[in-house]
Amino acid sequence: MIRPLTIAHTSDVHLIDGDEGANVRAAFARVVDAVLLHEAGLFLIAGDLFDHNRICGDVIDFVYAQLARVKCPTVIISGNHDNSEQDAVLARMDFGRAGAHVMLIDDAGGVVLEFPELHATVWGRCMEDHHPAHRPLAGFPSRTRDLWHIGMAHGFYSDDANADRSSLITAAEIGASGFDYLALGHVHCHRQLRHGATLAVYPGAPVPYGRDETGSMAIVRLHPGVQPRILEHPIGTRGELESESRRDSQAVQVAAAG
Numbered sequence: 001m002i003r004p005l006t007i008a009h010t011s012d013v014h015l016i017d018g019d020e021g022a023n024v025r026a027a028f029a030r031v032v033d034a035v036l037l038h039e040a041g042l043f044l045i046a047g048d049l050f051d052h053n054r055i056c057g058d059v060i061d062f063v064y065a066q067l068a069r070v071k072c073p074t075v076i077i078s079g080n081h082d083n084s085e086q087d088a089v090l091a092r093m094d095f096g097r098a099g100a101h102v103m104l105i106d107d108a109g110g111v112v113l114e115f116p117e118l119h120a121t122v123w124g125r126c127m128e129d130h131h132p133a134h135r136p137l138a139g140f141p142s143r144t145r146d147l148w149h150i151g152m153a154h155g156f157y158s159d160d161a162n163a164d165r166s167s168l169i170t171a172a173e174i175g176a177s178g179f180d181y182l183a184l185g186h187v188h189c190h191r192q193l194r195h196g197a198t199l200a201v202y203p204g205a206p207v208p209y210g211r212d213e214t215g216s217m218a219i220v221r222l223h224p225g226v227q228p229r230i231l232e233h234p235i236g237t238r239g240e241l242e243s244e245s246r247r248d249s250q251a252v253q254v255a256a257a258g
């Protein structure tokens with residue numbers, strides 16, 4: 001019998017260097033808090049963890065430290081902001097420094113990772129180029145075994161199969177994929193889509209655009225024989241994240257002065 005599985009899913013964190021990124025780092029720490037709180041068995045980061053590819057220094061060490069807090073298998077794919085160009089931040093990183101549980105999918109052709117202890121497989125591809133010829137779901141595998149069949153993709157959803165958009169993901173592709181759960185990224189608002197037997201979710205960016213909007217992530221509970229249950233887990237408003245990051249930087253300054 002296939003086991004229940006709790007998945008924590010984020011995307012579009014858009015981490016950046018420097019003081020103006022402090023609220024984003026506070027948001028990512030809250031995402032990791034939620035992975036632990038909900039005792040997730042699997043943590044998925046569906047692209048644009050970083051805002052751009054020139055990231056260096058402290059933010060990289062911050063990500064290692066945060067991912068080291070997570071004990072469950074953690075899978076990362078790139079998005080259009082941190083895609084696989086030369087010297088891309090994800091390619092420069094060594095996620096082994098966060099622990100053996102962290103895996104980066106860096107294959108443009110797609111890879112299936114097997115997690116026998118979770119009764120799950122996870123398919124994903126890295127993004128080489130964000131343009132109309134790139135189809136994030138191209139080459140998805142069919143289910144071959146009685147395991148949770150999970151996919152990851154970073155792109156723009158449209159129910160218009162002819163939409164002239166980069167990295168297009170269509171309703172027909174989602175339905176044909178047969179995934180039990182498809183972890184999407186790119187669109188910053190939380191959204192749940194059902195096509196065929198597949199539930200596809202944009203978790204929402206942890207940091208919202210508007211000051212009073214609430215950032216989010218997704219907590220997904222898969223149980224055999226029933227529809228997946230999704231929780232839109234709130235991360236916080238921009239104002240809350242900014243005041244939290246100010247408090248943290250004051251605490252660091254006090255500690256340094258002391």
Ligand SMILES: [Mn+2]
Pocket residue numbers: 047048079080081154185186187
């Ligand atoms: Mn994106």
